[in-house]
Amino acid sequence: MTSLYGYVGVPEMGAGFRQGLSSGLELEAKAKLDYFRLAGIFEVGARREVVTRETAALAPTLSLGLVLNSGTSYLDEENFGGVLLRVSPGLVSGWRAGETVVLMGLVDAPIDIGLSPTGAWRIQTLVGGGPEIYLGQGVTLLVSGQIGLEHFKEERQDWNTRLGYQIKLGIGSRMF
Structure with missing residues (x-):
């Protein structure tokens, strides 16, 4: 599967591209703007489903990237x-609640490590989720909170x- 997505939210907005491989691995590149901090965030990562059932799926994720924070x-x-x-480990789960609705579970734990000798760090641990609704013609809508x-x-x-x-x-489109 190849998909393109974008989202608006609080405290950030972003866009990304995801490419699935035949091995079940998905590669992803994303760019985000944290407008509360005026920070640009650029990440590349991977996701692989480790549990796939008829109505449920579970996939760990891992991304590596760079945060350019203005300090405002x-x-x-x-x-x-x-x-x-x-460094951003995470977990995505999905449970098919109907023909066009999947209830998503999300765990994200981004770790930001300052690249200067001053010792700056930021670690978040976020859990939550929300529905992903299939709108038709490969387009989905996601509403989530963590x-x-x-x-x-x-x-x-x-x-x-x-x-x-x-x-x-967010809104996403499967291209292929």
Whole structure:
């Protein structure tokens, strides 16, 4: 399967391309804009289904990328700037609730590691999900929400913890 998708949400929006291989592995490239932090995020990754049943599927994911964070504190008072390496493990599950609806479960744990010697880090653990609705002609609509904790360490500062969240409204198209 080859697909192209885009989404808007809070605190970010993005677009991506996914290519399935005959081995059941899917490769993905995505670009995101976190507009609360004015950060560009670029990732490449892979996903492979490890459980496939008639009505359920489970696939771990792993991405590697780069975060270019401006450090602006206009919408996020605790933001810090810099270039960070992103390692993003996750898990996607799906349960077919009807002919055109799949209920998605999502776990994401992006880890951002500062590439300067100042010791900046950000780790989020987000869980949630939502429905993916098939609209016809290879087009799907996804509405999802995730909540969890965000731990971060600014340059030369102590660790902080706060609520983390993600809300998305996305549309995808299977091209082949």
